Amino acid sequence: MSNLEQMRAELQELNLQLLDLMNQRAALSKAIGEVKRKQGTNKFDPEFERHMLNQIAEHNHGPFEDSTVQHLFKQIFKACLDLQQDSSKKLLLVSRKKKAEDTVVQIGDVKVGVAGHPLMIAGPCSVESLEQVREVAKALKEQGIGVLRGGAFKPRTSPYDFQGLGVEGLEILRQVGDEFGLKVISEIVNPSDIEMATKYVDVIQIGARNMQNFELLKAAGRVNTPVLLKRGLSATIEEFIYAAEYILSNGNTNVMLCERGIRTYEKATRNTLDISAVPILKQETHLPVFVDVTHSTGRRDLLLPTARAAVAIGADGVMVEVHPDPETALSDAKQQLSIPQFNEFMSELRATKLSQI
Amino acid sequence: MSNLEQMRAELQELNLQLLDLMNQRAALSKAIGEVKRKQGTNKFDPEFERHMLNQIAEHNHGPFEDSTVQHLFKQIFKACLDLQQDSSKKLLLVSRKKKAEDTVVQIGDVKVGVAGHPLMIAGPCSVESLEQVREVAKALKEQGIGVLRGGAFKPRTSPYDFQGLGVEGLEILRQVGDEFGLKVISEIVNPSDIEMATKYVDVIQIGARNMQNFELLKAAGRVNTPVLLKRGLSATIEEFIYAAEYILSNGNTNVMLCERGIRTYEKATRNTLDISAVPILKQETHLPVFVDVTHSTGRRDLLLPTARAAVAIGADGVMVEVHPDPETALSDAKQQLSIPQFNEFMSELRATKLSQI
Amino acid sequence: MSNLEQMRAELQELNLQLLDLMNQRAALSKAIGEVKRKQGTNKFDPEFERHMLNQIAEHNHGPFEDSTVQHLFKQIFKACLDLQQDSSKKLLLVSRKKKAEDTVVQIGDVKVGVAGHPLMIAGPCSVESLEQVREVAKALKEQGIGVLRGGAFKPRTSPYDFQGLGVEGLEILRQVGDEFGLKVISEIVNPSDIEMATKYVDVIQIGARNMQNFELLKAAGRVNTPVLLKRGLSATIEEFIYAAEYILSNGNTNVMLCERGIRTYEKATRNTLDISAVPILKQETHLPVFVDVTHSTGRRDLLLPTARAAVAIGADGVMVEVHPDPETALSDAKQQLSIPQFNEFMSELRATKLSQI
Amino acid sequence: MSNLEQMRAELQELNLQLLDLMNQRAALSKAIGEVKRKQGTNKFDPEFERHMLNQIAEHNHGPFEDSTVQHLFKQIFKACLDLQQDSSKKLLLVSRKKKAEDTVVQIGDVKVGVAGHPLMIAGPCSVESLEQVREVAKALKEQGIGVLRGGAFKPRTSPYDFQGLGVEGLEILRQVGDEFGLKVISEIVNPSDIEMATKYVDVIQIGARNMQNFELLKAAGRVNTPVLLKRGLSATIEEFIYAAEYILSNGNTNVMLCERGIRTYEKATRNTLDISAVPILKQETHLPVFVDVTHSTGRRDLLLPTARAAVAIGADGVMVEVHPDPETALSDAKQQLSIPQFNEFMSELRATKLSQI
Structure with a gap:
């Protein structure tokens, strides 16, 4: 030796x-x-x-x-x-190590998180009128889509921008949802509104700016209504996971995550879609993971390609904004699809074939 | 021709x-x-x-x-x-174009925003006990510092981290403030707590994670208590200014801004202190501007040099965290100054002379 | 009226x-x-x-x-x-407005940029020995892959890290390429080496750190060998396009672009794969666009999902690193695939079916 | 017990x-x-x-x-x-742990890195003509400034932008330097030009885009002419230090570092001045550290406040761009000072008093 x-x-x-x-x-x-x-x-x-x-x-x-x-x-x-x-990370309630099988969230009879069955959620950025929401709902129905989104409380950078219709917006959503047999999702921004919101919406959305509004997360954790939690503008994946844990640890296990782009130096897109976050979140947690192609890119011409990437990488759902007349929309005019554009988007997305490499 | x-x-x-x-x-x-x-x-x-x-x-x-x-x-x-x-940027209530002269915020008899008279705010990250806060208050008093900070509601990434003493923490702050003749500042995180908080604190702090918690901003705008608004983790200066506008447009003009570092790729510091934000905010708004040297760097060894830079560039104040025994602190142990370190920090800062170039 | x-x-x-x-x-x-x-x-x-x-x-x-x-x-x-x-942006030589049809780059008899026919490029991070490269070449051959990558000149953060075998590495690549009938690609870092490199490699790679090494770009523009240009670590898409223009404007039109992740605050991945860059580059230019899944993620477990996303979004090719024994590799040990892992990666990638949404 | x-x-x-x-x-x-x-x-x-x-x-x-x-x-x-x-970080040649005392770089009779004696370096972005450089040199002389900067080889994003006068620019610099008794500094971009450049310039500048152009660093390491190395656009401080190590490890110990702003999401400034980098670099290395206030901010109105911050935080020098007629400059028109503005800048900077806190 x-x-x-x-x-x-x-x-x-x-x-x-x-x-x-x-x-x-x-x-x-x-x-x-x-x-x-x-x-x-x-x-x-x-x-x-x-x-x-x-x-x-x-x-x-x-x-x-x-x-x-x-x-x-x-x-x-x-x-x-x-x-x-017990509170160590490997024992987080959201963790795959804690629960190996996928969580399937039920939005009424709509199942989210079943492998191989991604869900489309679509609708206008803001609820502006009954007529507007009806037009979109009709288009969704024709496409066989079951969940309608629409903003009633709009967090806006400037206090002078359109702040949404508030409860009236929720009422419109509920009415149109019932009329067309659609489930509805809308963002709530004040902890004290969560309880009220459960009467109107089938899914409570917590927006990017509120991902670390811990009081809101706790309030959303104390109801049973499913929650779609968006990643913060510059949140790490770890912070995102902990934000979801705030909801679960308060009792509500019906949580869906949504990657919506992160803030980087690149200005060709509104945000940078962090597509790798999808498989990481699927590995680290047992929760369904969505990709919001509208906010992550902010560009109509990128919605179809990024939706294809989202489905290919294993996202459980895609969110996209649709408006009967995007040019006149009260918010985010440049990035919403018109109804004909949406129909084309859906048919092209559904017709996508993966090239052989 | x-x-x-x-x-x-x-x-x-x-x-x-x-x-x-x-x-x-x-x-x-x-x-x-x-x-x-x-x-x-x-x-x-x-x-x-x-x-x-x-x-x-x-x-x-x-x-x-x-x-x-x-x-x-x-x-x-x-x-x-x-x-x-009228709502164009040049007419924002916070704008210098709207009001040319500096806003001087009165915290009791303490004036903030008087050119050439920057203010130091110091105290522990979290209020942990009456004794702990008393020790720090004594040190502040001896240094001639008039405003004590201390966290009672702590926004923490994980729901399992110490969340602060809540109202009990505010009570301790008030009691110690009264005992030592100090003004006190503490972060509030729930819109429904703002009214209550005005009974305990002299300044309401709105933290980085809540800079675009617009419901909280509106609530803070409806009271008269001065507000210290921290820049969001990845907020642009423009978004920061609009966030302040939410407070002013709801009626409260006693607003102070605080640069506390932004999130970048660099990991040598906890955040990247955006020192240029100070002169930009001073130009664009008439509000006092602070620099939080603790959170922007996250490193004890950088507190003194960055405080020097903050004063030199024209900040109206500096915030720094002090704890009687930083190693055992329930939050942010690595970045708080002990009391002897704080005394040295103050005397070195006050002794600083600018080199001739 | x-x-x-x-x-x-x-x-x-x-x-x-x-x-x-x-x-x-x-x-x-x-x-x-x-x-x-x-x-x-x-x-x-x-x-x-x-x-x-x-x-x-x-x-x-x-x-x-x-x-x-x-x-x-x-x-x-x-x-x-x-x-x-004439030099205005709409007339850039790389621009789709200047040339509407896709550029197809010929690497010998291998065509790159034919819609629907993405190309895989694989090989070790660094050329370490003849035997090592042969093992990888054999695996490529068995998978029907025609282009072998391998680093001979390695730009390393530290001067004390393994800097590559240099010309000896190019010789090994050429020898193995000829032996197995593979085309070879390797990074060149010094403008004065470009001419020499054309004798060994079928494609010159310009790495991320050199994307704005304009002397190197100009030198690569003065030969006819195809060039694969990687996006800089924090380059905007606009800067990336202009960097390619440096090559074309010097005469070499055989240019391929490669998205390889950008530097952001997120640390779960080595870089953040900017998947949206692919459709943007395809729209703005007529050049083939690759995705380097290895460097963009830096994680073995993300190579397959991101490769799926790359193909789905329309990339003309994917780059991935393969090493006979990754754990002992002289560079990037953590992110290279072993040969069995590579075989599994290829078969899973080729078996991917898009879920219906 | x-x-x-x-x-x-x-x-x-x-x-x-x-x-x-x-x-x-x-x-x-x-x-x-x-x-x-x-x-x-x-x-x-x-x-x-x-x-x-x-x-x-x-x-x-x-x-x-x-x-x-x-x-x-x-x-x-x-x-x-x-x-x-031996190659561990604490033994890097640039490290304070290796050499505790400050390195003082001699540019002729000008000493850089003497504590308490920061140096101003000024001059036009690009050398455009003999007359232009003379005008600036005269202004520098009147301000008692000993080092003149000017770009002869300009790395530009677009190949169609003004690329500098090349060697002719270096000749102009040398001639004006000799005429006015000024030391001159200019950027070199091609490894094969380093040797030639030493005949014209007193300091070789390596620009941000070339911070990891390792061939250029090595070439600069093989001469004795002082080198001013700028931090890369998105380089970490660690990478910056290693880049300097490339120069020292090739034999040239006359290295000065220059913080020039990093790329972040914030668009109010051209880059984000990472002021904390100065004390970190001073702690980690023994090399002089400059701040380029022009490129870090890209705004004329921020040059004075950031220069104050740079001096206060302990920088060994400040770089600023001056042009006889900035509006008509061939590059960076918006951020250069005119000569009267430069004179005002210098007198205000020299008159700065630190406020007592």
Whole structure:
């Protein structure tokens, strides 16, 4: 055995001793967690942790520097704490590790999240009038689409922009939904409106600007109505997942996620569609994942290609905005499809064949 | 006169004819705006605009392409609309064009926004206990600082992280504030809590995640308590200004802005301090502008240099987090100053001399 | 006719007068451009432009402000200059407006850019040895793939990282290419190496870090070997298009574009795949567009879903990294596929069916 | 002693045993590194590492999960590797850990990097004519400024934009520099021009687009002429530091760094000045650090405030663009100062007093 081989054998022996000690420490730490749970005290005790770190530095004689061993011990402390805590990430309610099978959300008789059966949700950016919503509903019905979207409370950058019809908008949606046999979805922005909204809508939408409006998330978690949660303008995927967890941890498990583009330096599109977020969210969570092709691109000419990409990558649904006369729309005029455009969009999307590579 | 000179003279003549027609059109458009105002109809009429653009294309015989003349006319339409609209940007309530002189916000007897007199606001990230806040208050008092910050409602990424003491935290702040003669500032996150909060705090903070929580902005606009509005994690300066306008347009003019770093690709700092935002906000608005050096950098070692930059660039104030024992803090342990560190920070900041260049 | 209707009729009359004057000005400006061309003088004359802007301000009596009319005239000047200049954007050599039909690049007998026939390019990140490249080449051959990639000159963040085998790497590629009947592609980083490289490779790759290395682009434009140009780490689509124009304008029209992810705040992926860039580049240019799924995601588990999205959205090709033993690779160990993984990737990709929506 | 106290005592005992084993492992690993160094083999052996990780998982019986212990061991492996490697970050030639004292770069008799003595560098974006450069040089001389900048090779987004006068521009700079007794700095873009450039310029500038043009960096490293290296458009600070290391590791230690704004979503400024980069670069490296206020903001109205911030935060120098007639400049017309504006800029900057906080 060469010198190097012998040293390596010793190294492996040290590894196994380290492993054994780590697991002893883990077991002891778990037991301490049990004691604390019974006492009702906080599992994380920063004072004791600091005490241990100080002690470790005092006893450290290298060759590792103090900062290195402290870093390594912090990793060990953290792993032990994770063992103690039910609240660790691997146990998030939204996590695939917690629940392996796909969550199927029921919007009345419409099922969302069944593999191989993506759902289209369409409708105008803003509810402007009964007539407008009816025209769109008729087009959806003819396309065999079961869920109608429409904004009643519109979060707008400027206080002087059209702020939506409010409750009147919800009433219009409900009336048209009932008339055409469609389920309806609309954004709610005030925690105190959630309860009221459940009387009108089949799905509560929480918009990008409110993804970390935690009071709104908690309120949406306390009802049973399905929630479609949009990713924040510059939210990380991790933050997005935690935002969904706010809803589930308050009791409502009917949650759908929606990628809608993120803010980047690129200005060719309104936002940058982060298409990779779809498979990541499908891996990390058991929730259905939508792609809003309208807001992610902000360009009518990109709706069809991005919808194709969304379906191909495994999205459970696509959202798109349709308006009887987009040019005169009170919001987002440039990115909504007219009804003939929408019909063409649907037929081209449905006719798509994947090229062989 | 050469051929080229003669052609240029003709060109200038055409310029002046164009100028005359443009101003005729502007005057007529302004008059139309007046008529519409009396009728209460929307000034922007996309249908008529589209009609005009079609007509222009029909009558266009080049050499400009249709798309070019339509682009030029859209610029003219936009300029005319700007003339019509009271709500145009130059008339925002927050705008310097609307009010040239600096707004001075009074927090009790503390004046914020007086040129040459920047204000320090300091305190712990979270209110954890009466004793903790007292220790910090004592340190502030000794440094001659008049405003104490402390979080009672903590917006946290995870629902399982410490969420703050809530109203109890506000009570502690008020009690300590009264005891030490300090004004207190704390973040409020629920529109329905704003009214209640005015009983406890001297300044309502609206946090970065809530910068476009428009219901919260409106609620803060309906009280008289000063508001410190933080820039959103990825808000443009324009969106930030409009968010402040939500507060002013609801009646509360006591608004202070706070740059706190924006989200970029760079990971050496928690966020990227957008120092240029300070002079831009000072130019565009008449409101006091703060820099939160703690959240923009997330690094203790950068607090002093960035505070120096903030003062040098003309900020009306600096915010910094101080904790009696940062290592054990329930939130943001890594970025808070201990009290001795804070004392050193203050004395070094106050001793700073600008190098001659 | 109501007052408003009459005013609107007048407005339309003014529009047509403005249109007429604009086109008169355009025609005159075009004529001036001709004179200048003959004189060989620069078409853009900022001094005369400034003179005109001053004159316009002097003659402006409102209601438009001086800055507004100057802005409008600048738009008109710009439109006139565009008419004059052959070099205006609509005449870029890469532009669809210049050449409507798709460019098909021939790599030997391999055609790239034929609609409905996307191409796979695969191979190791770095060429490490003859044996390594042979193993990969064999796998490609068995999958019916005709183009092999491999890095010989590696741009690395640190000067102490493996910098590639250089010319020796090119020789290995050529030898293996010839042995297996594969075309080969490799990145070149120094303008002075372009000429030499054409002896070894069938396609010159210009990497993301060099997208605006204009000397390299010019050198690649002066040979006939096809070029695959990668989008810069934070390049806008517009900058990317102009970078390609550098190559075409130097004579080489065999250019392929490659989206490879952009730098954003999101850290779940190495970069953010900007999938919308594909249809935009296909619209704006006539060049083939690839998607590099390896560098855009940096994650093995995302290669298959993003490759599906790339094909669905209409990419002309996909690039992916394959290594006989990824864990021991000298670069990018975490993101390369092993050969069995690559075989599975190919068969799953080829078996993909689009779900009906 | 309570149950909890006893368990904690055991925990501490385990900590110390772990510490001891870790340091044994570190010492052994260091010894292995020595053996490898003598053998000339790579210190990082991914195959053996994988073997150890497999072995650890086989021997793991919990309560830690395999993935947890593997994560902990990877941290330990990494710490050991850091101990082994001379090439680790703390030993970079640019690092403060390698050389504690500030590097002072001599540009002729001008010293750069002397604490408390920041340097101004000014001049036109592009060299356009002898007369133009002379006018600027005269203004610099009157302000007591010793270093003149001017672009001769201009990297431009479009191949049809003004590309600079090339060598003729360098000749003009040299001539004017000699005439007025000024040192001159100009950007070089082609590795093969570096040698030639040393005959004309006192400082070679490497521009943002070329920060990772490693061939150019290496070429600049092989001469002795001082180099001013600009941060890439979206380079991390870490990448910036490594880019400088390319120059130093090739022999040239006369390197100055220049923060010039990074690309973000914010469009109020051309780029976002990352002011925090200055103290970070000063901490991490021993090199002088400049701030280019012109390119970071792209706005004339922000030059003065950002220059103040740069000086206050400890920059060793400021770069600003000055042009005799900015409106007619062939590049970057909107952001250059005229000579009277420059004189005002200098006198206001020099008159700045820090407000007391």
